Amino acid sequence: MLDYLIVGSGLAGISFAEIALKNNKSILVVDDKSQNSSRIAGGLYNPVILKRFSEVWNAKEHLVLMNEFYEQVEGKLQEKFNFKMPILRKFFSIEEQNNWFAASDKINLAPFLSTKLITKKYQGIDSPHDYGEVLHTGYVKTGQLLESYREYLKKNDLLLEESFHSSFLEILDSGIQYKSIKARHIIFAEGFGLHKNPYFNYLPLDGTKGELFLIKAPDLKLDVIVNTSVFILPVGGNLYKVGATYNW
Helix, strand or coil: CEEEEEECCCHHHHHHHHHHHHCCCCEEEECCCCCCHHHHCCCEECCEECCCCEECCCHHHHHHHHHHHHHHHHHHHCCCCEEECCEEEECCCHHHHHHHHHHHCCCCCCCCECCCCECCCCCCCCCCCCEEEECCCEEECHHHHHHHHHHHHHHCCCEECCCCCHHHEEEECCEEEECCEEEEEEEECCHHHHHHCCCCCCCCCCCCECCEEEEECCCCCCCCEEECCCEEEEEECCEEEEECCCEC
16 A cells, blocks of 8 residues: 555645655656646745745745755756856836835845846846846756656656546555555645545635747846846757746
């Protein structure tokens, strides 16, 4: 009998799988690649809500856990996924500048907001009011990470590449049975696919739609992530991910 049957191999699914394996638990992951948000994500991480200059909940704790986790996975898979890079928040007015410096005086935000104004000009970006620099930021190559971890699961016979059908799931006193598989617990890491899950589809889960371009811009020459009305993320070779915020 397995300890965990995990449905989904996005960021949530592989994170749970990795922590379970680290704690000597037996697992099997079921996934058909039907949920793609983790694969196509921009991958940015940032401890500050830049619209309002407020702290992300438990940001310090999250950053410590995140860095430990990715360091562990990078060592296991012998690949680099986590790239440290500052985020520059473009100011649209003098008032925004003032709000930034007021926020940087707060104890919980001081470690993340630089008090040095960034005046550097980037070709193609109009920035008359300059930038503020967010610290402890960067991005994860999520698509590469998920493909590499999926290959690791396959190599170790820990991946069942098929669609999960809840009609085959039985709840037993000792755990669950799915087809011929028995496990003590089942973990649903399906993202928006939860809407089709008969055990959880009653939950008020709203979907969000983001948009992302990959552009080539040889003259931009960015060495930082820029947050303006969109984000611009350099990924090498004059290529940039350009992303909008989301719509419900």
